Amino acid sequence: MSNFTWKGGGYMKSYDVIVIGAGVIGSSVAYHLAKKGLDVALIEKGGVASGTSSRCDAVALICDKKPGIDTEIGYASIQLFKQLAKEFSVDFEFASRGSLYVCETEQELDIAKGYVSQQAKDGYDMRMVDRNELQQIEPYLADDLAGGIWTEVDSSMNPYKLCYAFVEEGRKLGLEVYDYHSVQNITLDVKGRVESVVTDRGTFKTNRIVNCAGVWSPKIAEMVGVHIPIRPRKGMVLISEKTPFKVASQKVHEFGYMLSKFEDIQFKRNVSELVEKHNVAFTIEPTDANNFLVGGHRAFKGYNISSEIEVMHAIAERAIRFLPKLKEINCIRAYAGVRPWVEDHLPIVSEVEEVPGFFIASGHEGDGISMAPITGRMVTQLIAGEQTDFNIDKLNFSRYKKANAV
Numbered sequence: 339m340s341n342f343t344w345k346g347g348g349y350m351k352s353y354d355v356i357v358i359g360a361g362v363i364g365s366s367v368a369y370h371l372a373k374k375g376l377d378v379a380l381i382e383k384g385g386v387a388s389g390t391s392s393r394c395d396a397v398a399l400i401c402d403k404k405p406g407i408d409t410e411i412g413y414a415s416i417q418l419f420k421q422l423a424k425e426f427s428v429d430f431e432f433a434s435r436g437s438l439y440v441c442e443t444e445q446e447l448d449i450a451k452g453y454v455s456q457q458a459k460d461g462y463d464m465r466m467v468d469r470n471e472l473q474q475i476e477p478y479l480a481d482d483l484a485g486g487i488w489t490e491v492d493s494s495m496n497p498y499k500l501c502y503a504f505v506e507e508g509r510k511l512g513l514e515v516y517d518y519h520s521v522q523n524i525t526l527d528v529k530g531r532v533e534s535v536v537t538d539r540g541t542f543k544t545n546r547i548v549n550c551a552g553v554w555s556p557k558i559a560e561m562v563g564v565h566i567p568i569r570p571r572k573g574m575v576l577i578s579e580k581t582p583f584k585v586a587s588q589k590v591h592e593f594g595y596m597l598s599k600f601e602d603i604q605f606k607r608n609v610s611e612l613v614e615k616h617n618v619a620f621t622i623e624p625t626d627a628n629n630f631l632v633g634g635h636r637a638f639k640g641y642n643i644s645s646e647i648e649v650m651h652a653i654a655e656r657a658i659r660f661l662p663k664l665k666e667i668n669c670i671r672a673y674a675g676v677r678p679w680v681e682d683h684l685p686i687v688s689e690v691e692e693v694p695g696f697f698i699a700s701g702h703e704g705d706g707i708s709m710a711p712i713t714g715r716m717v718t719q720l721i722a723g724e725q726t727d728f729n730i731d732k733l734n735f736s737r738y739k740k741a742n743a744v
Contacts, residue, residue: 350534350540350541350542350543351379351540351542351543352377352542352543352544353377353378353379353514353542353543353544354371354376354377354378354544354546355371355376355377355378355379355544355546355547355548355721356378356379356380356381356535356542356544356546356547356548357371357378357379357380357381357547357548357550358381358382358521358535358547358548358549358550358551358558359381359382359389359549359550359551359552359554359555359558359700360380360381360382360385360386360387360388360501360505360515360517361387361389361501361550361552361706362387362497362500362501362504362706362707362710363550363552363699363700363702363706363709363710363713363714364380364382364548364550364551364699365380365386365387365500365501365502365504365505365508365710366504366710366711366713366714367548367550367699367713367714367717367718368380368504368505368508368513368515368714369504369505369507369508369511369513369714370714370715370717370718371513371548371714371717371718371721372508372511372512372513373508373511373718374718374722376718376721377512378508378512378513378514379513379514379515379516379542379544380505380508380513380514380515380516381516381519381521381535381537381542382515382516382517382518382519383518383519383520383521383554384517384518385517385518386501386502386505386515386517387497387498387500387501387502389552389553389554389675396494396495396496396497396500396623396707397437397492397493397494397495397589397623397707397708398412398415398416398419398492398493398494398495398707398708399412399437399489399492399493399589399708400412400413400416400457400462400464400489400491400492400708401437401439401464401487401489401492402439402591402595402596402704403705403708404683405453405456405457405460406732407684407728407729407730407732407733408683408684408685408705408709409457409460409462410728411708411709411712411713411728412705412708412709413462413491414711414712414727414728415708415709415710415711415712415713416434416491416492416493416708418711418712418715419432419493419495419711420432420434422503422711425507426503426506426507427503427506427507428499428502428503428506428507429499429503430495430496430499430500430502430503431494431495431496431499431626432493432494432495433493433494433495434490434491434492434493435492435493435494435587435588435589435624436488436489436490436491436492436588436589437488437489437492437588437589437590437591438467438472438475438476438486438487438488438489438588438589438590438591439486439487439489439591439592439593439595439596440472440479440483440485440486440590440591440592440593440660441483441484441485441486441487441592441593442483442484442592442593442594442607442608442660443484443608444484445605446484446593446594446605447466447484447485449593449605450466450485450486450487450593451466453487453596454466454487462489462491463489463490463491464487464488464489465487465488466485466486466487466488467485467486467487467488468485469481469483469484469485471485472485472486475488475587476586476587476590478585478586478661478662478663479590479660479661480659480660480661480662483660486593487593492588492589494588494589494623495707496626497707500707500710504714516537516539516542518539519537519538519539519540520537520538520539521535521536521537521558521561522536522537522538523535523536523561524536524547524558524561524562524696526562526693529694530692530693530694531545531693531694531695532544532545532546532547532562532693532694532695532696533545535547544695545695546695546697546721547695547696547697548697548698548699548717548721549566549696549697549698549699549700550699550700551700552678552700552702552706553568553569553570553641553676553677553678555568555678555698555700555701556568559690559696559698562690562693562696563692563693564690564692564693564696566686566698566700566701566735567680567681567738568678568679568680568686568700568701569638569678569679569680570638570639570640570641570676570677570678570679571636571637571638571676571677571678571679571703572635572636572637572638572639572642572643572674572675572676572677573633573634573635573636573637573674573675573676573677573704574633574634574635574645574646574649574650574653574672574673574674575631575632575633575634575672575673575674576631576632576633576650576653576654576657576669576671576672577629577630577631577632577669577670577671577672577673578629578630578631578632578664578667578668578669578670579629579667579668579669579670580627580628580629581628581629581630581667582628584624585622585624585630585661585663585664585667586622586623586624586630586661587624588624589621589622589623590620590621590622590660590661591619591620591621591622591634592619592620592621592656592660594607594609594619594620595619595620595621595634609656610652610655612648612651612652612655613652613655613656615652616635616637616648616649616652617635617636617637618634618635618649618652618653618655618656619633619634619635619636619656620632620633620634620653620656620657620659620660620661621633621634622657622661629670630667632653632654632657632664632669633653634653635649635652635653636677637649638679641676642674643673643674643675643676644674645672645673645674646674650669650672654669677702677703677704677706678700678701678702678703678706679701679703680701680703682737683703684701684732684733685699685700685701685702685703685705685709685713685733686698686699686700686701686733686734686735687699687713687716687717687720687730687733687734688720688730688733688734688735688736689720689735690735691735691736697717697720697721698735699713699714699717712727712728715727716728716730
């Protein structure tokens with residue numbers, strides 16, 4: 339149980355670790371810390387899953403990652419998801435449907451072959467499919483597409499239920515949740531170490547904090563004099579009406595989605611000015627409710643999450659190009675969220691050397707769901723002084739200090 343102390347007439351509760359942010363990363367971190375036997379508080383300015391985690395398409399993919407550490411973590415997380423789906427009392431609707439990357443042109447197909455070759459060499463089950471097999475897998479796809487990539491391990495789930503599953507299982511292990519508590523300040527002791535978290539509803543004592551606030555992580559880090567180079571990157575999704583038939587049976591997206599995600603890949607798609615202007619790339623995900631989530635879109639618009647009509651038109655245009663059947667289906671609403679973007683597209687998972695006790699688990703951009711279980715476990719290993727599942731030197735916050743020194 340946590341300790342209670344009185345300080346300056348104010349009530350203070352003490353914890354081994356305080357996790358800030360109850361999205362998918364924060365809820366996973368909190369669960370794994372509680373499972374380790376630590377006394378943990380999870381603090382959230384809104385409700386559980388009220389930020390980016392409630393505004394995504396909730397897939398765990400390896401097909402959209404570059405070869406290396408992010409693919410490794412993504413694959414291991416999917417394996418852990420399978421285990422957690424059996425253990426957790428809350429059904430978070432985990433399903434291994436697989437995913438299909440579709441290539442519009444022969445040029446894209448050639449790039450895809452090189453990508454699949456590298457991932458296959460590293461032991462991941464991906465394979466190329468030609469245009470005929472493409473039609474067999476997804477009959478409603480346009481018949482002039484060059485081919486694609488099939489990845490069997492890719493999975494989907496319900497993002498709300500996933501966050502609540504982590505939280506509820508954590509509560510069974512002693513996790514205490516303080517939703518609707520806005521962090522106002524973080525105090526340090528005379529040696530510069532973490533001392534307490536001050537919220538608008540009380541102060542909590544701790545010597546270890548994990549900043550899992552996603553796009554708001556920089557605001558939390560500023561409280562201890564740390565600059566995190568995370569920017570909010572907006573994404574928008576359309577929701578279709580329920581349909582009596584399956585337009586797509588699994589996650590389907592264009593290979594151009596990866597090409598639009600990574601700025602260092604030099605490739606120019608042949609798309610309309612509207613699609614190019616809004617950096618739109620086709621993706622569709624079926625839901626258990628028999629409708630579809632259709633995207634996708636990446637743009638730097640600050641923290642603005644309003645739906646934009648012009649972007650909706652661009653998403654619809656691109657979706658119909660790949661799935662002409664969508665012309666017959668109504669869009670019932672749209673929503674947008676912001677992803678925590680970092681320039682090298684790798685999350686930050688480490689302690690900040692300059693502020694002992696201040697840890698960061700953020701910057702996953704669109705891979706929060708994909709990497710959540712292993713991120714939670716590795717943060718716990720860091721705090722416990724254990725070896726992490728993977729060598730995460732590339733994810734250390736110190737990489738920004740090294741880059742600035744060059």
